[in-house]
Amino acid sequence: MSVFAQTRPFIDWQWIVEHVDDMWERTIEHVVLTGLAVSIGLVISVALSLVALRFRRTYAPISGTAGVLYTIPSIGLFAFLVPFTGLSLLTAEIGLVSYTLLILIRNIVAGINGVPESVVEAARAMGYTDRRLFWEIQLPLAVPVVMAGVRLAAVTVVGLVTVTSLIGQGGYGVFILRGLSRTFATEILVGIVLSIALALLIDSALLGLQRWVAPWMRRRPRTA
Amino acid sequence: MADSMIRLEEVTKTFPGADRPAVNELSLDVGRGEFVALVGPSGCGKTTTLKMINRIIEPTSGTIWVDGQRATDVPAFELRRSIGYVIQQIGLFPHRTIAQNIGTVPELLGWEPERIRRRVAELVELVGLHPEMLDRYPSELSGGQQQRVGVARALAADPPVLLMDEPFGAVDPIVRGRLQDEFLALQRELKKTVVFVTHDIDEAIKMGDRVAILNVGGLLEQYDTPDRILAEPANDFVAGFLGADRGIKRLSLIPLRSIELPAGAVADISDTPESARAAMNAQGWDWVTVLDGDRLLGWVWASELEGLHEVGEATPRPFRVTVDAGATLREALDAIVATRNNVGVVVDGDTYCGILTLDLLTVELTR
Numbered sequence: 001m002s003v004f005a006q007t008r009p010f011i012d013w014q015w016i017v018e019h020v021d022d023m024w025e026r027t028i029e030h031v032v033l034t035g036l037a038v039s040i041g042l043v044i045s046v047a048l049s050l051v052a053l054r055f056r057r058t059y060a061p062i063s064g065t066a067g068v069l070y071t072i073p074s075i076g077l078f079a080f081l082v083p084f085t086g087l088s089l090l091t092a093e094i095g096l097v098s099y100t101l102l103i104l105i106r107n108i109v110a111g112i113n114g115v116p117e118s119v120v121e122a123a124r125a126m127g128y129t130d131r132r133l134f135w136e137i138q139l140p141l142a143v144p145v146v147m148a149g150v151r152l153a154a155v156t157v158v159g160l161v162t163v164t165s166l167i168g169q170g171g172y173g174v175f176i177l178r179g180l181s182r183t184f185a186t187e188i189l190v191g192i193v194l195s196i197a198l199a200l201l202i203d204s205a206l207l208g209l210q211r212w213v214a215p216w217m218r219r220r221p222r223t224a
Numbered sequence: 225m226a227d228s229m230i231r232l233e234e235v236t237k238t239f240p241g242a243d244r245p246a247v248n249e250l251s252l253d254v255g256r257g258e259f260v261a262l263v264g265p266s267g268c269g270k271t272t273t274l275k276m277i278n279r280i281i282e283p284t285s286g287t288i289w290v291d292g293q294r295a296t297d298v299p300a301f302e303l304r305r306s307i308g309y310v311i312q313q314i315g316l317f318p319h320r321t322i323a324q325n326i327g328t329v330p331e332l333l334g335w336e337p338e339r340i341r342r343r344v345a346e347l348v349e350l351v352g353l354h355p356e357m358l359d360r361y362p363s364e365l366s367g368g369q370q371q372r373v374g375v376a377r378a379l380a381a382d383p384p385v386l387l388m389d390e391p392f393g394a395v396d397p398i399v400r401g402r403l404q405d406e407f408l409a410l411q412r413e414l415k416k417t418v419v420f421v422t423h424d425i426d427e428a429i430k431m432g433d434r435v436a437i438l439n440v441g442g443l444l445e446q447y448d449t450p451d452r453i454l455a456e457p458a459n460d461f462v463a464g465f466l467g468a469d470r471g472i473k474r475l476s477l478i479p480l481r482s483i484e485l486p487a488g489a490v491a492d493i494s495d496t497p498e499s500a501r502a503a504m505n506a507q508g509w510d511w512v513t514v515l516d517g518d519r520l521l522g523w524v525w526a527s528e529l530e531g532l533h534e535v536g537e538a539t540p541r542p543f544r545v546t547v548d549a550g551a552t553l554r555e556a557l558d559a560i561v562a563t564r565n566n567v568g569v570v571v572d573g574d575t576y577c578g579i580l581t582l583d584l585l586t587v588e589l590t591r
Contacts, residue, residue: 118314120315121280125304126304127302127332128301137317143319
C-alpha cells in the first residue's frame, strides 16, 4: 500500500487532466452558491440600510446583529442549522448570506453618509423629493464604496463556499474534502487553487463593473 | 409693499437645544427684481434666514411669502423648483456631466429632452462657459468654472427668485471679482429677485440694490441702499461693521460720469499760444491740455509754446495717468493718488472729459 502511495507524485497532472469536466461542474456550483449569497445579501442589506438610514437609532442594533452573525464560526453555523433546514441549499445560503450582511450594510451606510452634505443640500434645494434624492443622487454616489463592500463580501463568500461541501452543496470544497479523506494532495491543492483563482477573478470582474457604473471616478481632475 | 416678491413677517428660528433664537422676529421685504444682500458677522442668522425662504430650514414661527403665496402652502419640493439656489460649496452632482447638472431642474419639471438640451446650450453661453465642457464631469473643472455651472444650474428653469449663499466665497479674489462683475451684468438683463448672503461688506455694497445688515441673533440693524447706509449708518454697530473707511467705500458707489468735472486749462491745436497762455493764467498753471476738437492729445509746458504760431505746432506729451469716465470715484481715487500732483485726466475713449482733483473727491464725500 505504501509503495502504491509513493508512486503517486505530489502533483498528479494526469488526474488533473482527467478531471477537467469535474472541475468545470464544481466551478459552476461554486459560482452559483457565491452569486446567490451575495445577491440575496445585497438585497437584504439595502433594505436594512434603508431602515438604518431613515431611523438612525436602528443602525447600532442592525450592524451589531450583523456583527454577531459575522463572528459565528461557519462550520458551527452549518452544524447548528442542519437539524432545522437539513442538508440543503437553504442551509448553505442562510449561512453564506449571514456573512455578507455586516460588510455590505456597513459599506452601504458609509457610502450614503459619505455623499457630501453640500451635494445633498443642493439636490434638496433644486426640488428633489426624498425618494428621488436617494435613488438618483445618494445611491449612485455611494456606488464606489458599496462596490468595495460587494467585492469584499464576494471574496469572503468564495472562501466560505468551500465549507458548504460539508452539507453536500458541491463547489470546490468537494475536492478538498475528498482529497483529505484519501490523503491525496493534488486534489486538495486543486480545490484551494481554484478557489483562490475564482476569488481573484470575481474581484477583478466586480472592479471592472464598478468602473463601468461609476465613470466619473475614472477621469482624472484637470486643473485649469 | 404691493410688488414685494419675498416677504418675511416676524420670522423666528430657534434650533432644537439652543437657548436663544438664531433669527428673532425678523421682518424683511424684497421687491420684485431687487438684489438684496444679507450681511453680518457669523452667528447673525443670515444663512438661516436664506434657507428659510426655500424651506431647507423651517421657521419656528412667523410667515414667509414668496410671490404672493405662503411658502408653506405648497409642497417644499415644488416651491424649491421655482427658486434658484447657489451655495459656496457649489454642490454640483459629481456623477453627472455638466450638461446633466445644468439640466437638473428642467429634468425634475419633466421638460422634453430636446427643450432641456436647447436651454442648457443657452445657459452655457450665458454664464461664459465653453460648450465642450458639457460632457465633462464637475471634478474636471476649476473652482471658478464650477461656480459658473452652479449659477447656470440655478437659472435653468428661469426661476423668478435666486438665493445665493456666499456663492463667490471659495474662489480667489481675482476670479471672485470677475464672477461678481459678470453676475451683475447678467442680473441687469435677467432682473431676478436675488437674496445674496455674504460676510463681506464690500461685496454686499458692490452687489446689492439694498443691503440688510444683521446682528447676532438675527436682529435687523439697518436695511437700505448701500449709499444711504454708508452715508448714514443707523447706529454704532452698523458704523463699526462698515469700518473706518466707509467714506472711501462710498466712493465706489459713485460713477465718475455722475459728477461735473472742471475742464482745467485747455487749448485746441488751432488756438494761438496767447489764448493758451490766458487759459493757463486763469488756472494758475504752467502747462496746458492740448485737444484736437474733443480728442485728447496730451499736454505741453507754457515755455514750449513760445515763438509758435499755433498750439498744434508743439509736440504734446501723453498723460501718465488717465481715468476712464466709466470708472467709479474709488477707482479714480486709486489712480490719482499715484500721481505727483494728485490730478487725473478723465477720458471717455479718447474724448476729453475734464480734470479730476482730490479736492473734488472731498467735496463729493461730504455731500
